[in-house]
Amino acid sequence: MTKMKCTVAYDGSQFFGYQVQPGKRTVQSEIQEALARMHHGQPVKIAASGRTDRGVHAYGQVFHFETPLNIPKERWPLALNSLLPNDIYIRDAEEVPEQFHARYDVKKKEYRYRLLTRMEPDLFRRMYTTQVKETLDLDRMKQAAGAIIGTHDFTCFCAANTDVKDKVRTVYQLSVQREGADEIVLRIVGSGFLYQMVRIITGTLLDVGTHKIAPERVAEIIAGRDRQAASATAPAQGLTLWKVSY
Template identity: 40%
Template sequence: MPRLKLTIEYDGTRYVGWQVQPNGTSIQARLVRALEELLGEQVAVEAAGRTDAGVHATGQVVCFNTPRTLPLKAYWMGLNGLLPEDIAVVRAEEVPAEFDPRRWSHGKRYRYRVSNKPTRSPLRRFTHWEVFAPLQVEAMQRAAAHLVGRHDFSAFRASNCQATHALREVRRVDVQGTSRDEVSFTVEGTAFLKHMVRNLVGTLVEVGKGRRPEAWVAEVLASRDRKRAGPTAPPQGLVMEEVFYGDGPPPRTPGGTADEEGEE
């Protein structure tokens, strides 16, 4: 039975998040509806990660099995004719039967965008966090260096995060942009806790505003106390950009188990 891997791009503004929920329309529900219309059968899909309401993606990865054999272009041309304008399939490929989009992931890259104009921006309101106070970009760059490495990120997890442990490896935190225009935060790691990227950004913005010194970020990380960190940045600035894969599942971490994925 063929196993298909789809790379999905979406604007999460109108949705309750990736996962099917009883309180509104999800991206998963719209994709399943389109797949079932295309294939004429029920389809179960698995995703690389769950994005929250309002969060966007350019590289969400979804897999499913189907007994039907169609040309690969049917899965992007055909599905895109059935999907709403704010969801699109950008790539389709056949993968081994054992491929698991979450467990085979070697890491993810997220980007968070901040509009730092002194006044609100109507064109950025669904894609950026609007911060009106001028941000010190270089200070945030230096503070971000404290977050790179394998650490206990308990101070940056949501209170209802269900992961059994908070050890995660962050490979990269880049802060780029210009004060009084646009600033972006690129975060890459093996796996993430619930709201982890948004909490990291909210903490770095406190430094950017001059409210906290750069070394405070290291103190928050070491404290493992969520109450010590900055606020959770709003969802609309966050984009799941890419999921990384190798030739098989990633190696086990030093603790003996693979890093668990939360949700963003």
């Protein structure tokens, strides 16, 4: 058996999230179905770096699988893409050692969150950005971002419905930058992320940017370890899993 690691992009708009759910169109199901077709109907299970929620996109999601097929690595993307729908695209495939695991071996993940900062909606970016009609104070957002960087217990930024016990994570980078005429992009790199952590951080930075929360308050919110103290979860469609590093 050969172990393959694949990098995949997907447009989350038309999926019920990444993970298999009976009767729903999901990213994992589509990829496993394409792999099964390549394996003459034999089921092939894939393991990804983690799930993404409904409406969340990926540019650099990673998964692995094992195969008895002997196909050169550069042929895998071509073969899979010819079987996949046009909202999933395998960007790369490589052979990895037997002990590699797409989830357990993650060193860093990068997410990006795109905000559309103008009054009129943009139909053509409605599935890839979250519109914010209020003026955002970037300096305040950057100041608050500084308080999030580092190793902390991030209970405050974790959705309540989770089984994860250890909520200590490290955020290596968190930048807030204007892009183009009317976008602001949040880039966040961390050792790993709790359930909905990036979207709750985004929601909290939005409240800082619109003067609902003081930037200094963010360190207190983290220290308090109370989800209720942080802000609402930002919508899914602005979020993209950008890169997974091993």
